[in-house]
Amino acid sequence: MTEPNTAADAATPADKAAGSGAPGTRAIRETAKARRRGSWYVAEHRFRVMRSYGQTVVMTAIGNPIIYLYAMGVGLATLVDGNLGAGAVNGVSYLAFVAPALLCSAAITVASEEFTYPILLGFKWNPIFYGMNAAPIQPGQIMNGIVISVAVRMFVTCGIFYVFMLLFGAIPSPVGFLVVFSSLLTGLGFGAVLMGYTSTLTEDTGQIAMVVRFVILPMTLFSGTFFPLAVLPVYLQWIGWISPLWHGTQLSRVFAYGAVEPIWLTVTHVLYLAALLAVGWLWARRVTVRRLNK
Template identity: 50%
Template structure:
């Protein structure tokens, strides 16, 4: 009776197999990066808490007790009359999400590539470049959710939500607008080699005009046509319009609803493809 010879892999084969296994991205790699980003926020956790709670209180008190008290006439938007606070509240909720995105998608991203370089440490482990980009997005989204969740609670307390059954959908509208603004900003931040004040320019010449001229404080159609384009290209306006449908049922045609949603989705997708490429190319250096 002949015995069958058993062959054992050589040491080189075992080493090559181990290296190949180590190079494979972990199946939940994006969530590991997300966990790191969320844990890192503990370093400025009080800032997050104060911003998430203090900002809506200050804005809403200023509008409910101050500015809204001076505006007796209702705001008419899309044929629906509402008081000033009810009109402004959804836009402020969306603004809160975009403000968080402008913080989390700028300096922390540049720190990961240039100053602290922890993205390279992630990439040296079984984490792929796209997974790192995904984790950054998910971490920022988690903070957005906290901020706009607190904002929604306060606008509900102040009576700015006419229909609570659908009003909570304004949280999704704010999240969509924040992501649509934040992901392209992340891609831009990842492409910057040296900090020369680019983020300050983004705040002054992108965020601020968007905040002022996107129908936040008055209907967009009241602006001159040559200024309305700022709202048309702004994720803030698209998110605010969706939020107003959710909170008080403003009359927006189904076609325009589709346009608002599609614009936010397309902007997020284009930004993600750009950001994914930036992460892959830069981490390959």
């Protein structure tokens, strides 16, 4: 019997079979990995896209709190506190009253940017969602990845805003850091519903612009942002009651300076925003499955 003189000759039939099947096995393994981590791959893609307008993201995250808090703290707050007294608005300064609302409004702004045109882009103008769906990534994972990426950007934006609130002395409460999470829930709750609606659009005929003008702007004006909701006539207060911005603002005020309200109302704020997040998220997933699997 001659001794094998090469590694190939020494390999057993089982080794050769395993070796010949290695590429296929590796492909199956990568496919399974993509199916497990598809949501994170989509989120990574969105982070890479955000890099193309990263300077705008950073400048907005830093510039907005400086401009708005300075304007409210040095400008309007000086007039309000000078005429009504330092504790005339909910027992705190006007800056402390309005700052949590501005924080929630910043989260709503991020939601209006990331849950609208990027969704329409992925379905129509640059239909990358169809390419993702052709890979092992599932339609629901596409929406999951978008929510993850927006949540990260929103969390960073709200965190930076919170730091400036501290610097301006707008957070008297020791648990004020919780406003970051309440504003995050506010932005995601509103944004998820907006994402679900945008997912249904097949043509851009100005619907998103209409949402900004006739939903987001009135929501800001009638949600107790710059003055207590009770100041409005009763026939207009219902706008605040159904507004996610009002629920988020009130919840943030509880954390920021201990605004007094019944515990059942605080729980209602959380449940309402969480329900919006769940409903909008599921809506967007269902629409995406239907559109991509036609």
